[in-house]
Amino acid sequence: MFTTINPATGEAAGTYPELSAEEIEAKLARAAATFRAWRVTGLAERTALLERIADRFEADKQRLAEIATREMGKTLKSAVAEVEKCAAAFRHYAEAGPAMLEDRTFAVSTGTATARWLPMGPVLAIMPWNFPYWQVVRFAAPTIMAGNVGLLKHASSVQGVAAALEETMLAAGAPEGLFQNLAIRSDKVDALIADDRIVAVTLTGSEGAGIKVAEAAGRALKKVVLELGGSDPFIVMPSADLDAAVKAAVTARVQNTGQSCICAKRMIVHADVYDAFLEKFSAGMQAVKAGDPMDEGTDMGPLSSEEQRETVLGQLDMIRREGGRLLFGGEALPGAGAFMSAGILVDVPVEHAVAKEELFGPVAMVFRAGDVDEAVRLANDVPFGLGSSVWTNDAAEQERFVRDVEAGMTAVNQMLSSAPEAPFGGVKRSGHGRELGPYGLHEFMNLKTVVREGGTGETQVE
Incomplete structure (x- = not known):
């Protein structure tokens, strides 16, 4: 049995049964059977379903958002925005997906070769709690458009969201088995990856989880896409619009209570504007209001759990022991819930491993850079390579x-964010492969080459 906890109160938010071995097998069999039918559906049928799913997300956005807020603590207004973004992603693939799947024909010495995108089968998605709808939809929308089917292993702490996702798909008219929630724990994942009916795996999560899933997928010789951690640099140069940069920096650091892979975590500021930036940034971070995530006036809710807060506080203690200085904030707030204050760290020793870790909470590290070369060096001096933001008007x-x-x-000159139209993913230890855009659609498809005699001898697009 799963019990989800409201991190704003510490009280139980809901209980959900864990699947038995027999139930898991039934869902795998249903996925395989549904794929055989869905793979040959026309694009018009797929796009119509995506539009209906988008309609359901929009119609039910308040209820869906409240589930996320109760289970992982994000503000209700940001949860509503997340659900709306999910609807936009389904609409994007409904509108742009068919063109992404068009055949391309090329001239070859024997005639013509046509490259055709074909679905592969059931895809297993292992997803985290921080954007509990959006992370799933980034995989689900292109999966449905591609003619594949999806199986979701969601984080234990957001089982209400996981159930709501499957319910929403079915309410929109999705065939049973097209998208299924697997209410299971992590110890069941390896067996799923090894199952012949699963053709590929996508994971968004920690570096450690990515390593384990990649190892299991490697043993099974299956395609895997990994979107892992990040310690994104936010670089500010003298020519930047400082007020705009500071406003974006505050939002980028405290959105989702700092629990985002592409949150700006390391502010790298040129020495000429360092003091001015730090003064303005400090004022902005001190003004952030933490409180009841259901309250419209709250800027920042609690962290996702007491455990997550303790992890962040432990990292801050380690940084201070190594010589870093906490200007303000970064403290557990009194009372119920996993709340903490927004804060700023300076004088963080770049040579120590602690400066290279991902800080998954609402505290920013601010570094001084003497020139462009040092800014680049500091930006790259971590094992991660997910996102980055640069502020300069110098071309x-x-x-x-x-x-x-x-x-x-x-x-x-803007805060980094994801969009359905653009590819999303990282390098180094932030993972590999891409989500979203046409590249996310193609990740789990078979690019089949069909060679025929004859043809015009000219390259063309069919």
Whole structure:
């Protein structure tokens, strides 16, 4: 039995039964059977279903958002925005998906070769609690469009969200077996990956979880996409609009209570504007209001659990023991719930491992850089490479950062965020593969080449 806990109160939010071995087998069999039918459906049928799912998300956004807020603590207004973003993703693939799946024909010496995208089968998704709807939809929308079927192993702490996702799909008219929630614990994952009916795996989560899943997928010779941790740099240069940069920096650091892989975690600021930035940034972070996530006036809810708060507080203690200085905040707030205050760390020793860890809470590390070269070096001096944000109005500096910052994504003069239209993913120990955009659709498809005699001898798109 799963019991979810409301991190704002410490009280139980709901209980959910864990699947038996027989129930798991039944869901796998249903997925395989549904795939055989869904893989040959026309694109019009797939897009119509995606539109209906989007309608259901929009119609039920308040209820869905409240489930997420109760289970992992994000503010209700941000949870509503997350559900709305999910609807937008389903609509995007309904509208743009067919063009992404068009055949391409090329001239070859024997005639023509046509590249065709074909579905592969049931895909297992292992997803985290921090964006409990959006992380799942990033996989589910392209999976349905591709003609595959999905099986979700969600985080134990958001089982209400997991159940609501499957219910929403079915309410929109999805065939049984097209998208199924697997209420199981992590010790069941290896056996699922090894099962011949599962053709591929996608995981969003920690570096450690990614290693375990990659090992299991490697043993089974199955495709895997990994979106892991990040310690994203937020670089500010003298030519930047400082007020805009500070406003974005505050939002980027405390959104979702700092529990986002692409939250800006390390502020790397040129020495010429360091003091001015730090003064403005400190004022912005001190103004962040933590409180009841259901309250419209709250800026930041609790962390996802007491355990997560203790992890962050432990990291902060370690940083301070190594010489880092906490300017303010970064403390557990009194009373019920896993609340803590937003804070800023300075003088963090870059040579120590603690400076290279992902800090999954609402505390920013601020570093001083003497020039562009040092800013790039500091940005890259971590094992992660997910996202980055650079603030400069110098075109040459912009190109330098885009070229040399080791990350899967770079935002220029704006806060980094994901969008259904654009590929999302990282390099280094932040994982591999891409979600979203056409590349996310193609990750779990068979690009089949069909060679025929004859043809015009000219390259064309069919």
